[in-house]
Amino acid sequence: MTDSTPSSGAYELPTFAFQTPPELEHPPRTRRYPLVIVGAGLAGLTLAADLASRGVACVVLDEDDTVGVRGASSRGIAYVQRSLEVMARIGIFERIAAKGTTWSAGKVLAGDDVLYAYDFQPESVSAQPPFINIQQFYLEWYLVDRIHELGLTDLRWKHRVTGVRHRTDAVELDVETPAGRYTIEADWVVDAEGVNSVVREQLKLPAHGERGQDRWCITDVRFTRSRLNERWTWVEAPFNENRGVWQHLMADQVWRLDFQMAPDADPAHVSRPDVARERVAAMLGPDTEFELVWVGPYSYRTQLMENFRHGRLLFIGDAAHAKSPFGARGGNSGITDADNLGWKLALLLTGRATDAILDTYHQERHRAAEENIRVTSRSGRFMQPRSRNEFTLRTAVLQLARRHTFARSLLNAGRMSAPHHYAGLPAFGPRPDDGRSLPNIALSRQGHTVHLLDLLAEAGDELLAFVFPRDGDPDAGRTAHATLAAALAQQALPARALLMGRDVADSHGLLARLSATPGGGVALVRPDAHLGASLDSHDAAALVDAVRRSLGHPASAPSHDGDTHEHRHLVAAAG
Numbered sequence: 001m002t003d004s005t006p007s008s009g010a011y012e013l014p015t016f017a018f019q020t021p022p023e024l025e026h027p028p029r030t031r032r033y034p035l036v037i038v039g040a041g042l043a044g045l046t047l048a049a050d051l052a053s054r055g056v057a058c059v060v061l062d063e064d065d066t067v068g069v070r071g072a073s074s075r076g077i078a079y080v081q082r083s084l085e086v087m088a089r090i091g092i093f094e095r096i097a098a099k100g101t102t103w104s105a106g107k108v109l110a111g112d113d114v115l116y117a118y119d120f121q122p123e124s125v126s127a128q129p130p131f132i133n134i135q136q137f138y139l140e141w142y143l144v145d146r147i148h149e150l151g152l153t154d155l156r157w158k159h160r161v162t163g164v165r166h167r168t169d170a171v172e173l174d175v176e177t178p179a180g181r182y183t184i185e186a187d188w189v190v191d192a193e194g195v196n197s198v199v200r201e202q203l204k205l206p207a208h209g210e211r212g213q214d215r216w217c218i219t220d221v222r223f224t225r226s227r228l229n230e231r232w233t234w235v236e237a238p239f240n241e242n243r244g245v246w247q248h249l250m251a252d253q254v255w256r257l258d259f260q261m262a263p264d265a266d267p268a269h270v271s272r273p274d275v276a277r278e279r280v281a282a283m284l285g286p287d288t289e290f291e292l293v294w295v296g297p298y299s300y301r302t303q304l305m306e307n308f309r310h311g312r313l314l315f316i317g318d319a320a321h322a323k324s325p326f327g328a329r330g331g332n333s334g335i336t337d338a339d340n341l342g343w344k345l346a347l348l349l350t351g352r353a354t355d356a357i358l359d360t361y362h363q364e365r366h367r368a369a370e371e372n373i374r375v376t377s378r379s380g381r382f383m384q385p386r387s388r389n390e391f392t393l394r395t396a397v398l399q400l401a402r403r404h405t406f407a408r409s410l411l412n413a414g415r416m417s418a419p420h421h422y423a424g425l426p427a428f429g430p431r432p433d434d435g436r437s438l439p440n441i442a443l444s445r446q447g448h449t450v451h452l453l454d455l456l457a458e459a460g461d462e463l464l465a466f467v468f469p470r471d472g473d474p475d476a477g478r479t480a481h482a483t484l485a486a487a488l489a490q491q492a493l494p495a496r497a498l499l500m501g502r503d504v505a506d507s508h509g510l511l512a513r514l515s516a517t518p519g520g521g522v523a524l525v526r527p528d529a530h531l532g533a534s535l536d537s538h539d540a541a542a543l544v545d546a547v548r549r550s551l552g553h554p555a556s557a558p559s560h561d562g563d564t565h566e567h568r569h570l571v572a573a574a575g
């Protein structure tokens with residue numbers, strides 16, 4: 001890729017060429033594929049790249065011929081550690097780090113008062129930093145580049161999906177292109193079309209939500225002098241009529257200044273360059289020199305589908321759940337959807353799991369989406385109280401937070417996106433830590449550092465069972481490992497066992513601590529770096545059960561019910 005030079009108009013984005021698809025070049029017009037993804041936005045591209053990195057091909061259809069949104073600003077800017085870890089596994093973290101701006105510290109202010117300051121770095125144990133800011137279109141661009149490098153994905157630009165039919169044995173999509181229309185058939189379809197999903201609308205699948213009343217105006221600027229790289233959030237900014245303001249550095253030395261507007265603000269008026277300049281001058285003083293890069297007003301909507309799986313169709317990203325941008329939970333959670341679904345689809349498409357595994361996608365990501373919507377809605381109401389009572393509460397919290405530490409926890413100007421803890425869901429073990437996300441911690445192998453994600457990447461779409469010897473006894477550990485590895489192999493399960501101390505060393509004791517196996521046992525880690533189960537014994541039946549649960553089977557159930565289960569599901573969905 002080349003740079004997208006921000007000009008005083010919009011960013012300049014790349015154009016990807018339309019290519020006539022085989023369906024229109026050589027009859028028959030309808031072809032069948034194992035997997036089609038609709039939408040090459042952040043979520044769809046992450047899934048395609050993830051699958052390609054696991055050796056799985058798919059077709060991706062996008063109605064546009066570029067990344068981001070042509071003529072608009074970058075929407076997303078802040079990417080959290082979990083997303084950066086996903087990008088590291090896919091192979092583009094270095095590009096993101098080189099281009100973006102790495103940060104960990106920020107302040108929340110009311111006027112000149114700093115209500116609190118934070119820094120996530122001291123707590124971090126991951127190889128990736130707490131946050132990198134980078135314009136969303138760069139991230140998408142790197143994903144496109146990576147998809148091309150991996151060479152497995154059939155990425156089709158200017159292919160707009162206009163119709164969908166869900167049959168028991170396949171999904172049919174009608175596609176419109178500059179060269180004509182065709183129909184494509186797929187065993188499985190992932191809808192990543194964003195908030196205005198045609199597939200969702202046509203199938204009349206409910207997505208409950210509401211449009212927010214809050215109005216904001218992005219004012220991206222570049223300063224002639226460098227400024228402190230911190231995220232500052234004004235809950236009340238006197239220079240913006242006591243409404244909210246965000247300031248934050250992205251790539252290319254462009255700062256995102258985001259101003260909360262009056263609810264009745266005229267979008268055309270607030271976007272005028274002279275009005276935007278006045279806003280920035282009021283904020284930073286009349287002598288601050290800057291260049292306007294992009295100005296644009298926006299509002300947001302909240303939306304949640306009831307089910308992220310509908311038979312042979314799966315919904316990811318904004319198509320499944322949309323929310324306000326507070327805490328950067330939109331794109332980051334779309335990336336996590338892709339991370340959650342990628343290995344499951346890979347196992348399904350290569351015949352090593354039944355479609356029961358896809359139900360775990362819905363269970364896990366729907367609960368995460370509910371949490372994200374709950375958290376962002378609270379932030380939204382704190383930033384834009386809806387009633388006199390909410391306003392009184394907010395005023396009291398702001399006054400108290402100026403003087404008392406306890407009140408700072410009540411401030412809610414956006415809580416940054418964090419991995420969801422899947423505790424209690426069917427695919428996980430019963431212990432409190434089961435279901436948690438594990439950071440990309442450093443381990444060692446033959447005297448060299450190896451990160452958890454390196455090991456997971458090597459394992460492809462298989463789970464890893466880290467076997468910790470009891471009380472550090474290496475002989476007993478070897479015997480236990482051999483028994484466990486044999487049990488996994490005998491059941492032909494997609495999981496491999498590693499003996500701690502021999503195959504890998506947990507030099508800092510972090511994995512044992514995070515997986516709650518300090519006295520010995522097994523930590524079963526899924527390819528998306530979530531702890532599937534922690535076992536305090538070396539019981540082979542317990543490990544087999546835990547792996548089967550991760551694949552979507554009830555514990556201890558016979559393993560050959562896949563066809564029946566799949567059939568039951570698909571007939572129900574298509575019917």
Ligand SMILES: Cc1cc2nc3c(=O)[nH]c(=O)nc-3n(C[C@H](O)[C@H](O)[C@H](O)COP(=O)(O)OP(=O)(O)OC[C@H]3O[C@@H](n4cnc5c(N)ncnc54)[C@H](O)[C@@H]3O)c2cc1C
Nearest residue numbers: 039041042043063076077078161194317318328330331332
């Ligand atoms: C102001 C603002 C700031 C934000 N800040 C952040 C942030 O800092 N961090 C963060 O994580 N998130 C942020 N977000 C949210 C983030 O931008 C979205 O959550 C994210 O873009 C969703 O990705 P997606 O892939 O699900 O959908 P989209 O990005 O909307 O992609 C959908 C894709 O589908 C294609 N498509 C649509 N319909 C069809 C069709 N019928 N046929 C074929 N293709 C189709 C489109 O061309 C597009 O490429 C922000 C959003 C806004 C508005």
